[in-house]
Amino acid sequence: MALFYPLIFKSPKFEIMATRNKIFITLMLLVGLLAGSCKKWVDVNYDPSQVSDQNATPDYILPVLFTKMALSVDNQSGMNEWMGYWAWPYHDANDPQTTYDIQDVSKFPGLEDPFISLVLFEQNSKKNNQPFYWGIAKFLKAFYYSNAVDIYNDIPYTEAFRSDIRTPRYDKGQFIYEDLMVQLDSALTLIKGAPQGNALHISDADIMCHGNKDKWYRIINTLKLRLLIHQANRSERQTYIQKEIAKIVQSGYGFLQSGEDADVNPGYTDQKPSIYFQWNSAFDVTVRNYTSSNTYGLLPAWTRACANTTAMDLLKGNRDPRLQFFYNPITTPLPPGANEPFVQLDSASYRGNRFGLTIDQGIYPYQGSDYVSQVGGVQTRGVIVSPLSTGIIKGYNMNDFIITSVESAFLQAEAVQRGWLGGSAETAYQTAVKESFRWLNVGGNNTNPQLSDDIFNKWYADESGHGNSNVSWNAAPDKYKLIMFQKYMALNGINPIESYTDYRRNGRFPAIPVSYNNLKINNNMPIRSPYPYTEYAQNAEHVKAEGDINIFTSKIWWMP
Structure with missing residues (x-):
């Protein structure tokens, strides 16, 4: 489950300076990835011991931001569970993930902070007269802030990250969405007008499009369409939506096409594989994750990517050929007469768990990763992506998808x-x-x-x-x-966060079963995250002005 570090709510100068240090420490930690597997210009032109916010140019920062972006999208086991895609059988009975008793914001699945480094990246791009990078910064801003609104609703925006404001006011989610559309318009204008030869190492540093302007136009339009679709069920928004759609159509750029993803790859290798591959295949960069385990204790991250009977049974019931591509067949057949906690639909080669149903291994020893289907695709070490790769996990050097x-x-x-x-x-x-x-x-x-x-x-x-x-x-x-x-x-x-948004804006459709945990505090899935407790301690006036937040009934602005 992805954890959330609520930097979005922190604006004092101390936080900005501390985060500057954090950013460049991160740069130095990731320089091995970039220098070893991205492009040779990295280790030729940069000495990580000399990196600072004064001399790091945007071409050096951008690959790191994209890599963090991939982590926020591709490490979503918690939300995959909520959405009925995956189910891990070994949750503690009191786990907030399955009881919905979420008091700590870090326990809300699917959250990843838009980190202040975006602000510094945009400032850096502008200072260095790099309009291509400045446009990308605006896209990143729109991507992250829209995700934050989709989870929190109202958040600090116009006053966020300002060193002269210690307690930023909250902006309405609708206002933020509308401003993000303006930011995306600016992103198009900046990238379109950017002299290609002036963009520092853009073909290398831009690990999403490699400086391909036309692809950037399509990605930006696709994100715009996503934001408009989110608010489509609000009748009073139709005039606004039609105006924005007309602008998209008039641009003539279109959207992401067949076979074209917004994805990133700094040059993944067998020892520094794709983020999605690391988290969800049966191989991880740490030795303890080379093999499966069916005992309690510290289990590999990938064992959480077990099939959920909700989506699996729908695939089976509709005779959908994608069953064997979203999930892999079990690696170990059940012995004859094996004790099972519930009846599985045929075929026996594909088995799943029920989310929130705690399994006593002494009684039901066959619900672990060996006996339950895992996420589909490559599950062994050393497999490279090829035209024959199938499923979700296509190889250790697969691109990490952002928008597919x-x-x-x-x-x-x-x-x-x-x-x-x-x-x-x-x-x-x-x-x-x-x-x-x-x-x-x-x-x-x-x-x-x-x-x-x-x-x-x-x-x-x-x-x-x-x-x-x-x-x-x-x-x-x-x-x-x-x-x-x-x-x-x-x-x-692939994108359980978008499924979660669709589920909420469409009146809890499709009817995904809630947690099977008998200790759950509500018979409905939460529709939002609580605000971080630090806000009530450090920004009480503004967060309390939002009223009493109930994660089961307090709606996101685009919900009808």
Whole structure:
């Protein structure tokens, strides 16, 4: 579960200076990754012992920020559990993760701070006359602050990180969203107008797009569409949304295309692998994680990536070919007559856990990682990404995804269905689901995406013949819910935060079972995080002005 360090709420000068030190300590700690696996210009031009906030240029800072960004997106085992994708069987019965009794903000799954280093990076880019980097800084700002609003609602924004203000006031979530759209407009303008030859080492330091302006335009537009989609169920927002959609369409840049992700890779190696690979495959850089363990105590992080019967059973029930790509088959067959805590749907090669159901290993010894499916893809050491790589984990040097082509396709499908974009809603829906098949490489060779398309087409035709309303456009009585259901299925293990937002803005749809823990304090999943306790101690006037916060009933502004 990703932990949250609420730096967003700290603005005194002391915090800024302390964080400056933290940033550049981080730079020095990560220099081995960058110098050893990124590009040779790093170790030629920089001596980490001489790095300071006065001489570090934005090209040196950006790869670190992108790497931290990947960590915030790809280390989401906690939210994957809440969303019914994964389930670890060994939670303590009093674990806030499963009881929902969340008092400590660090226990809320899915949170990662937007760290003050973004502010310093933007200042550094502006000071060094680097508009390309300045535009990227604005994109990063929009990405992180929108995530923070999606979890907290109102937060300090206009007064955050100002050294002259010790107790920053809170801005409304809607105001922040609207300003972030302005920031994204500025990002487009800055990147478009940036002289390519003036951008310091942009092809190396920009480990997301390598200086490709057209791809940056599509990424920024995709994030814009995400923010507009989030507020789509608020009737009073429609005029604003239509105006912003018109600007996106007029730009002519489009969105992330098929096979095109917003992802990062500083040059991952076998010993310094992808963040997602580190956390979720059966290999980690620490020796203790080379093998599985079915005993209590310190277990490898990847053992948390066990299948949840919620999503697994939906895949099985819909005869979905993606089952074997979202999850791997079990590595050890159950012995005949094995005692199981609940009945698993066929096939026996794919088994899951129930989130929050504490397993007594003495009674049920077969719910550990060897006997339960893990996240799909590579689970062994030394496998490099190739056109034949399938599933979510494609190899130790896989890119760490931030926004995928799959999410982009579903955002567009919803926009078409709502009448925001032109085209056939049915075609846009099928294209989005098909993109999920391509992304997982269901066909087995991504140099020929038609192989994945063929498997999708056959499955879709078969399920349409069965009148399956979870798959077939014609059979579905509610086309919008069909798009949302298949989006939920497609983001399994990939972007549970976006699934959580969809779940909340759509009235808790789909109906994901809550925790099976009998000690849970509410029969509903929380819809937001509490504010950090430090706010009540250090910024009491402003946080108390937000009223009594109830994590089960206090809505995010875009919720109807």
